[in-house]
Amino acid sequence: MDTIVVGAGVAGLTAARLLHAAGQRVVVLEARDRVGGRVWTDRTAGFAVDRGASWIHGLTGNPLTGIVAELGMATHEFTVGSFQAGGRPIADLDESRRPFDAAATRGWHADVATADGLLQKVVADSGPGESYAAVTERALAATGWAPERADRLRVFYRHRTEEQCGAEIGQVAAHGLDEDAIEGDEVIFPDGYDALPQALAQGLDVRLGTTVTAIARSAAGVRVETADGAFEAAQVIVTVPLGVLKAGAIAFEPALPASVAGPIDRLGMGVFNKVFLRFPERFWEDGVYAIRQHGRAGVPWHSWYDVSAVSGEPMLLTFAGGAWGREIEQLTDEQVAASALAPLREAYGPAVPEPVGHWITRWAADPFALGSYSYVPVGSCLEDHDALAGPVDGVLHFAGEATSGDEPATVHGALMSGHRAAERVLGAAVPLAGLTRGVRAEG
Ligand SMILES: Cc1cc2nc3c(=O)[nH]c(=O)nc-3n(C[C@H](O)[C@H](O)[C@H](O)COP(=O)(O)OP(=O)(O)OC[C@H]3O[C@@H](n4cnc5c(N)ncnc54)[C@H](O)[C@@H]3O)c2cc1C
Known part of the structure; x- marks a missing residue:
């Protein structure tokens, strides 16, 4: 050999x-x-549910782009896979679980751009041993914003770190998200x-x-x-x-x-788990890529991605990263599904139907991934x-x-x-x- x-x-x-x-x-x-x-596709329900990776994170300059095309794999544009704040329609919910109006949405996108600009500079100047929590705090302090306005960004940075790194914001190095820039659109795979x-x-x-x-x-x-x-x-x-x-x-x-x-x-080694909820019918807005709960009301569940186009069924996908990702592995599937559903009922009303299916991952407990x-x-x-x-x-x-x-x-x-x-x-x-x-x- x-x-x-x-x-x-x-x-x-x-x-x-x-x-x-x-x-x-x-x-x-x-x-x-x-x-x-x-990369693990579950087809037990008769359609593809990706329990591991879903996205090509950025088609531009990515060798996968040509490879999946050569292989003839079907793709579906879904450019929200890297915790973007804007760029695609997102149903943003305020701290009282009410939808943002157009002005609030514009203001939010502008705030993320301002804070991210400051953050880039703070990260570049950061010393060894500094955490991502420390640099985001410095960037937020530099904005001079009122506490509630800064807090919305603080929670956003926390969740971005948990999704991108599978770890808590205080654990990750100041440079830990440097490689996170996405070039071009993102896609997922309807057939797995x-x-x-x-x-x-x-x-x-x-x-x-x-x-x-x-x-x-x-x-x-x-x-x-x-x-x-x-x-x-x-x-x-x-x-x-x-x-x-x-x-x-x-x-x-x-x-x-x-x-x-x-x-x-x-x-x-970070932990990032997926929770797919399949519903008998759709109760959320048409044309949105995701529902996102802002502020402290978004702890622990904050983002539900509309993956209906992949399964052909009304389906939302939410994530649990970092400590919360480890914690849900100790719960039953039914407990996790009920917990992820509760904030949706608070936002969309008690008539939100019971899910008719769920898929919940446990990557920390997987002996061949840990x-x-x-x-x-x-x-x-x-x-x-x-x-x-x-x-x-x-x-x-x-x-x-x-x-x-x-x-x-x-x-x-x-x-x-x-x-x-x-x-x-x-x-x-x-x-x-x-x-x-x-x-x-x-x-
Ligand atoms: C929930 C989740 C969502 C993700 N989402 C995305 C995404 O949307 N886009 C993206 O680009 N990336 C995503 N990723 C990351 C992506 O899946 C991984 O980076 C990539 O698949 C890793 O490939 P790999 O070959 O390095 O490791 P692996 O795919 O883990 O391959 C390693 C192999 O080694 C085997 N193995 C382990 N121990 C032994 C042993 N003792 N003897 C023999 N074999 C062994 C394992 O079974 C496994 O098959 C996600 C990951 C997870 C867990």
Whole structure:
């Protein structure tokens, strides 16, 4: 065997596919009984519900844009996937759960633009060890706004951090959202995002249900231990999520050097869970991308995204990130659904119908993820992402979203990290264009 790839998510499949196309003998070892990892489409109800990733975050300059087009995957424009305040119609609700009028909406967009402008400068001037909470407070102080006006922004920043990082605003480093800018529109996948990993897996030797427990390396190569026996190869690419690495679920022999162990320790694994509620009929405004509750009334539930166009059913999707995301994992599905519904009844009236279906994720409890995606906590830095990739002793490589300094916590970051790992294994540049040769999405 030339290369073993651990993990059949987008990073692992991208690396394996490129190596295979370059003539290598490659095997992919995957603990789950499916490919895709954190791209996971649930079709039990007869339509696609993406329990992991939903969006391409920014089509412009994104390698995924061309890849999903080549695969023939249907897309639906949905440019609110990055906690935007405006740009697309949002049903904003004030602190008393009343809809914003046109002037309030304009004022809100202007306030976000003003505060974001100040924030950018404050972040650029921030010192090491400062949190995103500290810089947002400085930016808000610089606005000179009355307390209620500033507080609306404060809550918005808190929720933006919980959604984008899966962590609390006080935990995230001042620079922790630097890589968050979205270039161009965003899209989601009416037929499910998993068509991407399924297409990438076509023709590869993927061993499902194969959990890796240990990896030994030497000058001669690597030995990868699983419950079903050992595999040997010249090199290995490990793409398991950061949560799995942090938990020490794979024993490395000899131990990882500080150049890689340090980033594993310092980077954080955030938690971000999804709650889909399907209704018998629509009770909210037509033509809005999302309903957003502002101010303290938006704690803990604040944003409900209208994903009806994806399922063809009246459906809202809300999120629980950070501490709240961990907390809901301890509740029953019925408790979570009832809790997410209560503020909608307060805003839209008691006639809001009972949901006829719900889908609730628990990514922190998932043993092969142990969280949703990586973030940069206070005490870490964006450079830790790329440092995590290694290589170690020329034979051990890491890939996956957490190793992408440019685009962490995304599917395209995972894809680009797999591309980089394949090039490092080959010691040569390989064009990403070869990735989709000969395959099309099924569905
Ligand atoms: C709820 C949620 C929503 C998201 N939304 C978006 C979004 O809208 N847009 C976006 O761009 N990104 C989104 N993301 C992030 C995106 O899903 C990930 O960044 C990306 O899918 C990660 O791919 P990966 O290959 O790095 O890791 P993974 O997909 O996690 O692949 C790693 C694989 O390793 C396997 N594995 C783990 N342990 C072992 C072991 N011991 N042995 C063998 N195999 C093992 C896992 O089962 C998994 O299949 C979201 C993530 C979550 C959780």
